[in-house]
Amino acid sequence: MIKKRLFTQKIWFLCLKIAVLINGAALAVILYFILSRGWRAISWEFLTQAPRDSMTAGGILPCIVGTICLCLVTILVALPIGVASAIYLNEYATQGKLVRVIRLGINNLAGVPSIVFGLFGLAFFCIVLKMGVSVAAGGLTLGIMTLPVIIGASEEALKSVPNTYREASLAMGATKWQTIRRVVLPVAFPGIITGSILGLSRAAGETAPIMYTGAVFFTPDLPTSIFDEVMALPYHIYVLATAGTNIEATRHLQYGTALVLIVLVLGMNLFAIILRSKMRKKLRI
Amino acid sequence: MESNIKMHTENLDFFYGNFQALHHISIEFAQNRVTALIGPSGCGKSTYLRCLNRMNDLIPGIRVNGLAMLGNQNIYDPSIDVVTLRRRVGMVFQKPNPFPKSIFENIAYGLKVNGVKDKAKITEIVEKSLKQAAIWDEVKDRVNESALGLSGGQQQRLCIARALAVDPEVLLMDEPASALDPIATQKIEELINELSSKLTIIIVTHNMQQAARVSDRTAFFYMGKLIEINDTDTLFTKPGLKQTEDYITGRFG
Numbered sequence: 289m290i291k292k293r294l295f296t297q298k299i300w301f302l303c304l305k306i307a308v309l310i311n312g313a314a315l316a317v318i319l320y321f322i323l324s325r326g327w328r329a330i331s332w333e334f335l336t337q338a339p340r341d342s343m344t345a346g347g348i349l350p351c352i353v354g355t356i357c358l359c360l361v362t363i364l365v366a367l368p369i370g371v372a373s374a375i376y377l378n379e380y381a382t383q384g385k386l387v388r389v390i391r392l393g394i395n396n397l398a399g400v401p402s403i404v405f406g407l408f409g410l411a412f413f414c415i416v417l418k419m420g421v422s423v424a425a426g427g428l429t430l431g432i433m434t435l436p437v438i439i440g441a442s443e444e445a446l447k448s449v450p451n452t453y454r455e456a457s458l459a460m461g462a463t464k465w466q467t468i469r470r471v472v473l474p475v476a477f478p479g480i481i482t483g484s485i486l487g488l489s490r491a492a493g494e495t496a497p498i499m500y501t502g503a504v505f506f507t508p509d510l511p512t513s514i515f516d517e518v519m520a521l522p523y524h525i526y527v528l529a530t531a532g533t534n535i536e537a538t539r540h541l542q543y544g545t546a547l548v549l550i551v552l553v554l555g556m557n558l559f560a561i562i563l564r565s566k567m568r569k570k571l572r573i
Numbered sequence: 574m575e576s577n578i579k580m581h582t583e584n585l586d587f588f589y590g591n592f593q594a595l596h597h598i599s600i601e602f603a604q605n606r607v608t609a610l611i612g613p614s615g616c617g618k619s620t621y622l623r624c625l626n627r628m629n630d631l632i633p634g635i636r637v638n639g640l641a642m643l644g645n646q647n648i649y650d651p652s653i654d655v656v657t658l659r660r661r662v663g664m665v666f667q668k669p670n671p672f673p674k675s676i677f678e679n680i681a682y683g684l685k686v687n688g689v690k691d692k693a694k695i696t697e698i699v700e701k702s703l704k705q706a707a708i709w710d711e712v713k714d715r716v717n718e719s720a721l722g723l724s725g726g727q728q729q730r731l732c733i734a735r736a737l738a739v740d741p742e743v744l745l746m747d748e749p750a751s752a753l754d755p756i757a758t759q760k761i762e763e764l765i766n767e768l769s770s771k772l773t774i775i776i777v778t779h780n781m782q783q784a785a786r787v788s789d790r791t792a793f794f795y796m797g798k799l800i801e802i803n804d805t806d807t808l809f810t811k812p813g814l815k816q817t818e819d820y821i822t823g824r825f826g
Contacts, residue, residue: 455664456666456670459659460660460686460739461659463656470682
């Protein structure tokens with residue numbers, strides 16, 4: 289009897305282990321594939337020059353700068369609005385029908401396909417608000433797409449702050465806002481920042497939302513204002529792989545660009561994780 | 574004693590939605606005395622305690638009838654400022670709940686949110702509060718270290734110091750020693766005795782010996798009703814009702 293139970297346990301643990309291994313293997317295969325084919329393309333020139341010869345040679349500097357600019361606008365838009373929404377929903381609003389409807393809306397926003405965000409951005413930011421194809425329009429579109437992620441992460445972080453902290457603060461004659469500002473937010477901050485950076489790294493790799501709103505096929509110039517159009521890493525990969533003048537000849541450039549994008553995204557994630565553990569240590573929680 | 578009543582309630586009813594948790598509770602709390610609230614779990618003693626600084630306001634769907642007075646002010650009057658009320662009626666909770674900040678910042682917090690800016694004054698009050706809570710000698714060399722590094726008993730005394738820093742007139746304690754070991758409990762009880770010379774203290778406790786040791790008066794709650802209240806000595810030696818006697822002798826609860 290005991291033997292049978294132990295055997296059942298072994299089987300189930302094995303299944304769990306296999307699930308994790310598949311997960312890890314997928315990442316390993318992707319990384320290996322891109323690294324092995326892309327590393328030869330990486331050179332000082334590749335990282336610091338604009339594309340040349342109809343994008344069959346040269347570097348990807350405008351794409352790197354463009355993606356970073358889009359990310360900056362995205363986080364500047366999405367972080368304040370997202371965190372403010374989360375504070376309102378979690379700390380201020382009376383939990384009732386209205387809040388449930390708003391939450392439902394946010395969750396649905398998270399499920400909207402990214403191409404729809406792209407079309408919305410084109411119609412609203414580029415055309416109605418007359419921003420044209422620009423860093424501003426692309427960043428705003430990515431920002432709206434990232435909002436649900438940031439709201440979700442911030443709400444989780446706020447929920448994980450023990451209620452006893454709020455009670456202790458209020459019991460000393462602090463106002464609700466003082467309690468949020470001085471006790472709740474500092475404790476929730478690591479979670480908010482980590483969640484936001486993870487959301488941003490997702491946005492950095494998106495193609496569909498920016499292909500009509502912020503990114504262009506080719507421009508050798510770096511942006512000088514947020515109303516300039518830019519090149520972007522994910523869109524550049526898409527262009528080289530599907531619409532380039534000589535798709536086969538630029539394979540190494542495609543893998544090289546993918547490698548740069550993946551390093552950028554993984555770097556952001558790593559930064560988020562290190563930042564969180566540093567801040568947690570400081571709070572000793 | 575009639576003349577120096579610090580706080581009292583008259584026919585206080587309390588509802589969570591449709592559920593009536595307290596029925597017509599009338600108690601007077603004399604200034605600089607310790608009153609213990611005892612009774613089995615769910616009898617309403619903690620709910621009652623939380624009516625006295627309106628911490629129950631945080632729960633949606635609650636309703637209060639009757640009178641709750643601090644001095645001659647009705648604390649449920651719409652014109653009353655709840656923030657000021659809570660500064661005057663401090664609270665210590667069941668589980669020690671220091672903020673994840675330094676020991677100094679924990680105590681200084683209440684002063685800062687109440688608008689004290691003078692650094693020298695803050696430092697002075699922090700030290701005074703830690704001394705009052707009998708924890709100064711243990712922490713004076715590490716006030717800038719995290720409060721979460723303290724033991725449970727030290728954390729609870731820190732929370733008492735934190736409550737004292739804003740100079741409350743009444744201190745509510747919700748089973749302040751129930752999460753602590755016997756030695757830490759003893760320190761808290763000694764502290765309550767000392768503080769009672771300056772403060773009106775109302776303490777909820779599950780521990781009848783503790784009620785007998787620290788309080789001047791004891792109120793016995795059962796099923797949301799106040800069954801009996803008397804001087805602690807009298808209540809524990811000559812309870813007026815069979816129900817009280819059954820509870821304090823451990824026949825139920």
